[in-house]
Amino acid sequence: MCRLCPLSTPTAKYTLQGVGDPLDISLLQIGDTYEDFDITEKPLAATMSISDEKTLVETAFGLAQKENVLLYQQPILPTKSVKMHQDPPPNPPLPLGEYRLAPTECVHVCTEEEHFHLQSLMVTLDMAYKIEAATREQAANREWHQLCRHRITSSRFREVCFVRGVSSAEALAERILTGTRQTAEMRRGADMEFEAAMEYCRMKNVN
Numbered sequence: 001m002c003r004l005c006p007l008s009t010p011t012a013k014y015t016l017q018g019v020g021d022p023l024d025i026s027l028l029q030i031g032d033t034y035e036d037f038d039i040t041e042k043p044l045a046a047t048m049s050i051s052d053e054k055t056l057v058e059t060a061f062g063l064a065q066k067e068n069v070l071l072y073q074q075p076i077l078p079t080k081s082v083k084m085h086q087d088p089p090p091n092p093p094l095p096l097g098e099y100r101l102a103p104t105e106c107v108h109v110c111t112e113e114e115h116f117h118l119q120s121l122m123v124t125l126d127m128a129y130k131i132e133a134a135t136r137e138q139a140a141n142r143e144w145h146q147l148c149r150h151r152i153t154s155s156r157f158r159e160v161c162f163v164r165g166v167s168s169a170e171a172l173a174e175r176i177l178t179g180t181r182q183t184a185e186m187r188r189g190a191d192m193e194f195e196a197a198m199e200y201c202r203m204k205n206v207n
Contacts, residue, residue, distance in 0.1 A: 060076055061074055061201070095125075156176060
């Protein structure tokens with residue numbers, strides 16, 4: 001049975017588990033077969049703009065047709081390292097010139113030690129671009145861990161938004177400053193993340 005389509009024919013060689021010669025797509029009659037189906041009920045093959053005029057390209061799930069969503073959502077990954085797209089859209093210019101923070105009612109005055117600590121966390125826009133480029137592997141990158149330490153990252157942002165009172169703020173600050181020790185379960189989850197995503201896509205017939 002073809003992974004990309006529930007139909008099977010004696011001549012079907014589109015890609016069995018991603019291996020094989022291209023199939024004559026016209027044999028499947030995908031458009032006609034699923035024409036009256038609701039979009040939520042159509043199999044993946046019926047919504048992927050498959051045509052016998054398009055060439056096949058390697059993806060993480062095997063061969064898929066050129067210009068297919070699998071090419072940019074599940075590109076072939078020879079390793080778990082980041083693979084950059086060749087023509088990504090430009091990043092938005094930051095900071096946003098028209099955005100302004102509302103006036104604050106904070107009356108906290110930093111000690112000299114706190115002041116120097118905050119200064120050590122500040123980065124220029126040029127530094128931010130260099131840091132982003134150097135730490136794209138995130139958890140697999142030692143520098144990423146060092147830079148995240150003592151900073152309010154996206155993982156902590158929700159907790160910060162729901163701080164109520166001095167005691168909860170101090171408890172959160174303590175957790176951020178001391179860091180979180182990676183458990184065996186967390187390490188296993190990180191190691192198997194890529195395989196888990198592929199298995200989920202296979203079971204749910206999504207990409």
